[in-house]
Amino acid sequence: MSTTTTPPASPGTRRIDYLNVETTIRSWLTTTDHKRIGILFLIMTTAALALGGVFALLLRLELLTPGGTFMDAMSYNRLFTLHGVVMVWLFLIPSIPGAFGNFLLPLMLGARDVAFPRLNLASVYIYAIGAVVVLAGAVLGGADTGWTFYPPYSTHTPTAVVPVLLGVFILGISSTITGLNFIVTTHTLRTEGMTWLRIPLFVWAVYATSIILVIATPVLGMTLLLIILDHAFRLGIFDPALGGDPILFQHLFWFYSHPAVYIMILPAMGVMSETVSAFAHKNIFSYNAIVIATLGIAFVGFLTWGHHMFTAGMSVFDSGAFGILSMFVAIFSAIKVFTWVSTLYKGSIALDAPMLYFFGFLFLFSFGGMTGVAVASMSLDVYWHDTYFVVAHFHFIMVGGSMMGFLAALHYWFPKMFGRMFPARSSTVAAVLVITGFILTFTPQFWLGNAGMPRRYYSYPDRFQTLNVISTVGSWAITAGLVLIGAYLLYALRWGARSGPNPWGSLGFEWNTPSPPPPHNYEEPPVITHQPHEYWRTAE
Amino acid sequence: MSAAWAFQRATDGGGAWDDFLNALNAFYRRALTLPPQASTIARDIDGLHYFEITIMFAAAGLIAVVALYFVVRYRRRPGRDPTPRIVAPHWFEMVLYAGLLGLFVLFWVIGFRQYIDLSAPPDSAVDVYVTAKQWMWEFAYPEGPASAGVLYVPAGRPVRLHLTSRDVIHSFFVPDFRIKRDAVPGMYTTAWFQANAPGTHQILCTEMCGVGHSQMLARVVVLRPADFETFLLRRAPAATPTSGRDATPNAPPARGAPLAVIGRAAAARHGCLGCHSIDGTRRTGPSWLGLFGSTQLMADGERIRVTPAYITESMMDPQRRIVAGYPPVMPSFMGQISPAETAAIIEYMRSLADGIPDAEATRP
Numbered sequence: 001m002s003t004t005t006t007p008p009a010s011p012g013t014r015r016i017d018y019l020n021v022e023t024t025i026r027s028w029l030t031t032t033d034h035k036r037i038g039i040l041f042l043i044m045t046t047a048a049l050a051l052g053g054v055f056a057l058l059l060r061l062e063l064l065t066p067g068g069t070f071m072d073a074m075s076y077n078r079l080f081t082l083h084g085v086v087m088v089w090l091f092l093i094p095s096i097p098g099a100f101g102n103f104l105l106p107l108m109l110g111a112r113d114v115a116f117p118r119l120n121l122a123s124v125y126i127y128a129i130g131a132v133v134v135l136a137g138a139v140l141g142g143a144d145t146g147w148t149f150y151p152p153y154s155t156h157t158p159t160a161v162v163p164v165l166l167g168v169f170i171l172g173i174s175s176t177i178t179g180l181n182f183i184v185t186t187h188t189l190r191t192e193g194m195t196w197l198r199i200p201l202f203v204w205a206v207y208a209t210s211i212i213l214v215i216a217t218p219v220l221g222m223t224l225l226l227i228i229l230d231h232a233f234r235l236g237i238f239d240p241a242l243g244g245d246p247i248l249f250q251h252l253f254w255f256y257s258h259p260a261v262y263i264m265i266l267p268a269m270g271v272m273s274e275t276v277s278a279f280a281h282k283n284i285f286s287y288n289a290i291v292i293a294t295l296g297i298a299f300v301g302f303l304t305w306g307h308h309m310f311t312a313g314m315s316v317f318d319s320g321a322f323g324i325l326s327m328f329v330a331i332f333s334a335i336k337v338f339t340w341v342s343t344l345y346k347g348s349i350a351l352d353a354p355m356l357y358f359f360g361f362l363f364l365f366s367f368g369g370m371t372g373v374a375v376a377s378m379s380l381d382v383y384w385h386d387t388y389f390v391v392a393h394f395h396f397i398m399v400g401g402s403m404m405g406f407l408a409a410l411h412y413w414f415p416k417m418f419g420r421m422f423p424a425r426s427s428t429v430a431a432v433l434v435i436t437g438f439i440l441t442f443t444p445q446f447w448l449g450n451a452g453m454p455r456r457y458y459s460y461p462d463r464f465q466t467l468n469v470i471s472t473v474g475s476w477a478i479t480a481g482l483v484l485i486g487a488y489l490l491y492a493l494r495w496g497a498r499s500g501p502n503p504w505g506s507l508g509f510e511w512n513t514p515s516p517p518p519p520h521n522y523e524e525p526p527v528i529t530h531q532p533h534e535y536w537r538t539a540e
Numbered sequence: 541m542s543a544a545w546a547f548q549r550a551t552d553g554g555g556a557w558d559d560f561l562n563a564l565n566a567f568y569r570r571a572l573t574l575p576p577q578a579s580t581i582a583r584d585i586d587g588l589h590y591f592e593i594t595i596m597f598a599a600a601g602l603i604a605v606v607a608l609y610f611v612v613r614y615r616r617r618p619g620r621d622p623t624p625r626i627v628a629p630h631w632f633e634m635v636l637y638a639g640l641l642g643l644f645v646l647f648w649v650i651g652f653r654q655y656i657d658l659s660a661p662p663d664s665a666v667d668v669y670v671t672a673k674q675w676m677w678e679f680a681y682p683e684g685p686a687s688a689g690v691l692y693v694p695a696g697r698p699v700r701l702h703l704t705s706r707d708v709i710h711s712f713f714v715p716d717f718r719i720k721r722d723a724v725p726g727m728y729t730t731a732w733f734q735a736n737a738p739g740t741h742q743i744l745c746t747e748m749c750g751v752g753h754s755q756m757l758a759r760v761v762v763l764r765p766a767d768f769e770t771f772l773l774r775r776a777p778a779a780t781p782t783s784g785r786d787a788t789p790n791a792p793p794a795r796g797a798p799l800a801v802i803g804r805a806a807a808a809r810h811g812c813l814g815c816h817s818i819d820g821t822r823r824t825g826p827s828w829l830g831l832f833g834s835t836q837l838m839a840d841g842e843r844i845r846v847t848p849a850y851i852t853e854s855m856m857d858p859q860r861r862i863v864a865g866y867p868p869v870m871p872s873f874m875g876q877i878s879p880a881e882t883a884a885i886i887e888y889m890r891s892l893a894d895g896i897p898d899a900e901a902t903r904p
Contacts, residue, residue, distance in 0.1 A: 072751075072867075073754070073824065073867075074751050074867045077748070144751075148748075150708075150709055150747070152725060153749060158869075240727070246709060246725065246726070247724065281621055281622070283627070285628050286627065289633060310655070311711060311720045311721055312724070313721075313724055313727065316655065316656055316660075319655060323651065323655075324645070324652075327644040327647065328641075328644075330644060331637060331641055335637060337603065341603060341606055342628065344611070344614060346614060346626060347610070348614065348616045348621050349614050350615075351615070363604065366600045366604070367600055370596035371596070374596065374647075377592060377647045377651030378648075378651040379585050379654030379655045379657075380585065380588060380592070380651060382655065382658055382718070382719065382720050383585060383589075383715075383718045383720065385720055385746065386713075386746035447573045448573075450572045450574050451574070451715070452744070454713065454746040455746075456748045457754035458754045459754045461742075536623060536624060536625040
């Protein structure tokens with residue numbers, strides 16, 4: 001703890017922190033404090049998770065029986081589209097960067113705030129506007145195209161696809177601003193002694209994510225605008241009936257949306273690097289390997305989009321190139337998994353809730369990653385493409401991974417954010433429910449895909465029913481776990497035991513301030529002399 | 541080089557090694573819930589599947605076991621802190637990741653080779669033109685015959701499909717053959733397969749194409765080569781399968797058959813029965829049972845008697861007046877159903893007006 005520069009708050013006196021410095025609603029809605037903005041994002045993205053989760057529950061309930069169970073095909077198609085749109089753009093992409101990135105990045109870098117605090121506040125409002133427009137589209141009839149919006153279906157559909165597209169376009173502006181802010185902050189606001197190779201791994205992860213956000217999101221925005229023009233004004237960019245090229249859309253869409261899966265998973269990987277160090281009380285096995293792998297994923301991730309199109313009619317040569325590049329990106333993920341597991345060696349491992357989510361992540365990510373290598377094998381992808389195998393694969397790796405990251409972060413930094421502890425036993429029960437629920441929900445879907453059940457199917461042949469029932473039951477376990485987490489965290493906000501400044505004994509730099517942090521983070525800028533999480537130094 | 545190659549040679553049977561491979565294939569196929577291997581390439585692709593899954597389970601199992609061991613062995617206890625400084629030796633990382641890269645590249649080489657095989661039909665292939673539209677499959681042969689809902693192919697000969705779509709993107713998927721190819725409007729894509737033996741296999745659509753997406757089912761009927769020749773000559777096989785969920789075109793009725801019978805065949809051929817049941821079941825569109833002559837409430841509140849004029853309008857300009865409670869999704873059949881067929885279909889609907897199901901009709 002040699003870098004601690006902030007004197008601990010003397011007990012008994014009411015210390016001013018970012019939560020109690022001002023308490024009016026107006027002070028929250030006009031705040032430029034990165035910590036409060038992080039909390040605002042946490043509230044909004046959690047609401048989005050709840051909404052997307054309700055959609056998922058309804059979908060799974062409909063799939064309980066082979067034919068129609070309680071809704072018609074059109075409602076089902078609208079629901080899975082909204083589920084995808086809400087989960088991807090309202091939860092998975094903004095949740096960890098928006099909530100924990102905003103809260104932690106300046107704390108970890110020893111900074112007073114992000115580089116552009118007012119722009120940061122703007123990103124909150126732009127996100128809210130985007131969310132409202134998407135939900136307005138949902139109320140007006142919703143889109144039924146799937147979150148991928150493939151033309152010419154999306155240019156012909158009778159549903160309200162335009163407001164949904166417009167909402168996603170607006171959300172893209174919000175995440176681009178966030179990314180820009182993080183990049184500039186990391187470059188310019190590092191405290192004295194914070195060299196590039198002393199930056200906490202969570203910051204590296206969010207930094208790499210930001211690069212992807214800034215480069216890829218404008219391409220999505222452009223593509224969505226072109227779809228809107230095709231739909232509303234019959235422009236004919238993508239619609240073959242008007243002379244357009246539907247495959248061009250797929251290239252443009254996946255040029256964004258493949259890197260977007262790394263936007264979702266990289267921050268979760270950053271959380272895992274922090275979590276495994278903090279709860280094993282151990283230096284990371286290879287800091288450099290994690291940094292190289294993080295940047296490698298961000299870079300190679302841009303060159304693999306074609307693997308979504310192996311059956312679309314692309315040339316064989318192009319397909320082969322995208323196939324081998326997809327294998328390379330898998331290597332970087334494997335490097336991380338090995339590094340995390342090796343970090344446990346000779347550690348001092350505490351199985352608090354964040355660590356349980358780390359193991360959940362490890363399991364889901366290992367199987368999700370290896371089935372990812374399998375779908376990158378091109379002849380196998382031809383079979384699995386657009387079947388439930390792919391649904392299971394990305395719910396394991398991208399959704400499971402990000403969810404585990406989000407929940408680990410929420411539990412790890414809850415005391416940092418609010419100065420209170422959550423009840424330990426409830427958190428263990430909830431973690432076991434969520435993790436086993438995930439496995440129970442999505443493992444049967446691998447078999448469904450193997451058996452040949454296509455995705456986005458409202459009704460399905462009878463032979464697929466047993467596995468669908470198991471999957472639906474699993475979705476109830478996830479729900480129970482998440483509801484429990486919501487309940488005990490709300491309870492802990494008010495009645496949880498005081499956590500003290502650093503309940504986990506973590507050597508992450510963000511714990512160098514009191515918890516919850518004062519409005520200005522640090523009384524005076526900290527001086528960094530080594531990497532975070534060098535636990536062997538505690539002997540000194 | 542790998543188990544996948546070994547599998548390629550094991551299909552003939554005979555010999556203890558081949559028996560072993562066949563037993564292994566049966567075991568894996570059941571464990572992984574894979575459908576039958578009905579095309580020449582299916583077993584090769586499954587071989588790669590088994591090879592990768594085995595290695596991956598071993599690797600993931602190893603990760604899980606090691607992580608579990610560390611958790612138990614190094615759980616937090618008094619005296620455990622401070623932990624020692626351990627940093628990865630470079631040789632360890634290099635060897636590990638180079639080995640892993642080699643493995644992944646091997647997967648890619650085998651998968652790419654098979655992908656090339658999947659993409660390159662032999663010159664001797666039989667050609668079939670496949671047209672997808674919401675929500676049916678149509679098949680046409682250079683020799684003249686055409687069918688909807690059932691693709692007739694010969695066993696033991698390569699078949700090359702030229703796929704396109706009339707409206708949105710669909711995807712042609714036959715799980716038993718391990719093939720899938722998108723049908724894209726405005727362009728032709730190709731796929732090929734060689735079926736091993738006579739039999740019937742399901743065709744599914746795997747690209748989201750609207751409310752009827754999950755009902756866009758059809759079948760491949762693999763005929764003996766001689767029967768296929770007969771089919772091409774007589775436009776219908778000697779023995780026509782008459783069951784199944786999809787719209788099965790029976791052999792066209794003989795000249796002079798009752799108009800309703802001709803109408804039933806035409807309705808099946810054009811895929812009408814995929815959305816309109818003839819037994820009162822509610823599907824995407826209203827059931828035809830008891831529909832003719834009834835009075836229906838339209839989406840805009842108007843009440844309309846179902847007359848030949850309204851039925852004709854609904855075939856050619858379906859969006860104009862939609863029965864309340866049904867989605868406005870029916871495609872136009874303008875220029876696709878001949879006037880004679882229109883009359884026959886209306887006559888068939890009239891025969892269902894009394895509400896008594898058509899006993900002879902194929903269940904679509």
